Amino acid sequence: MAKKVAVLAVNPVNGCGLFQYLEAFFENGISYKVFAVSNTKEICTNSGITLIVDDVIANLKGHEDEFDAMVFSCGDAIPQFAQHAGEPYNQDLMAVIAAFGQKGKIMIGHCAGAMLFDMAGAIDGKIVAVHPLAKPA
Numbered sequence: 001m002a003k004k005v006a007v008l009a010v011n012p013v014n015g016c017g018l019f020q021y022l023e024a025f026f027e028n029g030i031s032y033k034v035f036a037v038s039n040t041k042e043i044c045t046n047s048g049i050t051l052i053v054d055d056v057i058a059n060l061k062g063h064e065d066e067f068d069a070m071v072f073s074c075g076d077a078i079p080q081f082a083q084h085a086g087e088p089y090n091q092d093l094m095a096v097i098a099a100f101g102q103k104g105k106i107m108i109g110h111c112a113g114a115m116l117f118d119m120a121g122a123i124d125g126k127i128v129a130v131h132p133l134a135k136p137a
Helices: 016-029 077-084 086-100 113-119
Strands: 006-009 031-036 040-045 051-052 067-075 105-107
Touching: 006 016, 006 086, 016 031, 016 067, 016 113, 067 086, 067 113, 077 113, 086 105, 086 113, 105 113
Parallel strands: 006 031, 006 067, 067 105
Antiparallel strands: 040 051
16 A cells, blocks of 8 residues: 655745655655645745645645655744744644644654644654754753
């Protein structure tokens, strides 16, 4: 059975991290769909490169069963989330992360991804890794 991954990309996203995930999926024949954590499919990398991704996070909500795993591609996720926590796209992000966690699906993230997984209540009983600078949080 072919595997399929939902890739969540914040705005701005860490382009290096995102492209490493996508390259690994491509090289290993793993299908994926990139969802912008935004109101629009147009996002930027931390270095200012504009990207048009496959879809927006709102359209993943409720469709988590169509994917075997979720990858959270960080960037400026924590400061952006703190600044825009009440936005519908960030509420959808938390719901999607929680749903993947409740379903016991594979969840991968880099940098501060584990902090958002924790905020969504998706890490109870799980071991996570976090960037050393985020450890105190």
